[in-house]
Amino acid sequence: MTSEITLFVNPAAGRGRGAHAARPAASALRTAGYTVHTVIGANAEDALARARAAVADGTGALIAVGGDGLTHLALQAVAGTRTPLGLIAAGTGNDFARALGLPVRDPAAAARLAADALKGARIRDVDLGRVGDRWFGTVLASGFDSRVNDRGNRMRWPTGRARYDLAMLAELAAFRPFPYRITLDGGAVREVEAALVAVGNGTSYGGGMRICPGADLADGLFDITVVGDCRRTTLLRVFPRVYRGTHVDHPKVTVLRAAKVEIAAEGVSGYADGERLGALPLTARCVPGAVRVIGA
Incomplete structure (x- = not known):
């Protein structure tokens, strides 16, 4: 797996927690030896286009920093591909992260867990729902x-x-x-x-x-x-x-x-x-x- 990974960030998540969470998350991932590229879109459509481009270019993982809204957007980019999805839960709800048993509102811990999991190939397939073309x-x-x-x-x-x-x-x-x-x-x-x-x-x-x-x-x-x-x-x-x-x-x-x-x-x-x-x-x-x- 490539050491280049993508942080997909919603800076407005959780009343600004997304922007604050991105910094310690990126730092922890770089400390673990990963090259981190950050994607922030001008709007949801632009953000999704950028995330899909990162997946198409072969990023080693797409790691969403935000809440369930950004996770929903990230799913549209990675579902049906072999690109792993990581979550730095920094929003209001964080329900998908909760379902996966991931840290909530602790970006450094979540990033360290993601880095260790990638190195140890602790990646698994889970189900998604689909309505039309929406996951x-x-x-x-x-x-x-x-x-x-x-x-x-x-x-x-x-x-x-x-x-x-x-x-x-x-x-x-x-x-x-x-x-x-x-x-x-x-x-x-x-x-x-x-x-x-x-x-x-x-x-x-x-x-x-x-x-x-x-x-x-x-x-x-x-x-x-x-x-x-x-x-x-x-x-x-x-x-x-x-x-x-x-x-x-x-x-x-x-x-x-x-x-x-x-x-x-x-x-x-x-x-x-x-x-x-x-x-x-x-x-x-x-x-x-x-x-x-x-x-x-």
């Missing part, structure tokens, strides 16, 4: 949670997480379950009333919310969590349990498993790795061994 690593969210995202993205004030807290309160006030149509592995259509449907390649979203706690990155299947028809008060009781993953024991929650899932509901968007994919219906496929990851 995702963690969870495809739809329903109540995606409506909160939609509302929060439209708001100009307040800023940061407070925006989404306010959006959640507004969505709760107007909450009604959605009529879903769910099809697993091309089988019969299931028609259900549900607060949300989450398709998990990884276990968590939103910075450790274990919405699909049993998901396995290497089993070739999604875990699909369906929070069924429930009142607002029930949703308020169930949702906090997501951080521990114990919500799946609630009678209103069902967990399904499939390699392919089609979800449809009127007026509902889908988000994967926190990034908007578009309005439902969407079809997601689990692609076994779609990406090589470092140090997991």
